[in-house]
Amino acid sequence: MPVTTDLDTRPFSATLRASTRVLHDRANHSEYMNALLGGELSLAGYTRLAIQYYFIYQAIERVSDQMAGDTVGGGFVFDELRRLPALEADLAHLVGPGWRTEIRPLASTEAYAARIGEAASWAGGYVAHHYTRYLGDIAGGQVIRRLLEQKFGLDQAGTTFYHFDAIGSAPAFRDRYRAKLDTAPWGEAERARVINETAVAFECNVAVFDELARDLDRYRVA
Template sequence: MQVTADVDASPFSQRLRASTWPVHQRANHSRYMSALFGGELPLAGYTRLAVQYYFIYRAIERASDAMATDAVGREFVFDELRRLPSLERDLGYLAGPDWRDTIRPLPATEAYTARIAEASGWAGGYVAHHYTRYLGDIAGGQAIRRLLEKKFDLAEEGAHFYHFDLIGSAPAFRDRYRAKLDQAPWSEQDHARVIGECTVAFEHNIAVFDELAAELELTGA
């Protein structure tokens, strides 16, 4: 009984990370991400991902605007995290000055953005999608930043999305974010819902990666 009590007493942020780790790993090892990190993609192949991120972050940041007055959700609205301005600048470089007229979301991206809008009717749903994307970009996303710098010489233009200069220390920011997760006034049932929605968010990311892999005719596991 003591073991069960100890498990239940662990901080929610730890349980959230542990519960979503398997699907997180599936996303990291998707065919698209394996090709990206394996140096198999041309710059145009990365640009297709940046395009999808534009639609995804537009949806999340619209939800952030709506959460500004929510007692719980507003604690997770960080203006210093917003990625849309950086993505717009990147796409101007990667896709050309008329990028707004030429880009399109994949069907998987449209499904993902629709889910973000639906889930964000509740602060916990909003946080699930916010957490899944932004904390991943601050941490693991920096490996993509280094890859873009090395392979495509995108130290500045074209890779602003991965620069989080406004948050200060990344580890300190992640700790602050996790503390907010632990302090949020959610019941155990709410915690289960947040974990479930994070899993859904990861599955949507995997679907986008899989569709990109198919579009780019990537083969392999």
């Protein structure tokens, strides 16, 4: 459902965050994420999520390549953020050398990837999906990284996705990113569109978590 908000005098990044907070919390406290972060799942249970991320980031980074020359969207293309190489390394470790022929996207993941492609017909739509995924992984994703390290003894292999060494200081990078959001040349109507598409991105994430949750019992540890 689209999110509507009174766009006030706060920086746009603050309005965007506040306007989507409920959906952000819903994703973070989904049944699947609660089980994962509660230490209830096996490594195979986490691997199912990593597989979906591969297809999601494949879609986003394909659009990043297309958006690189855009006067607005190009400002949000950061080569140092790219996650596909990291996901490929993780899946080779988690699934095995034949991972490319063994993994499949869920129906919700396919729908998510399709939406990314559709939204990227305009820079604001691309940014909405880019913001939702990357800033979340830089911050909240570190909780998952620590869980994988502590519960399963993973070091770099298997957790490469959550290592953002190339961006330097994560807080400083997030500040630069928010500054780009604040200064993007969007009027009130287009900012509202960005907020609504960001809400759609969160809904897409929730749909993936909900589909993963349907088979949780197979991956719960005793």
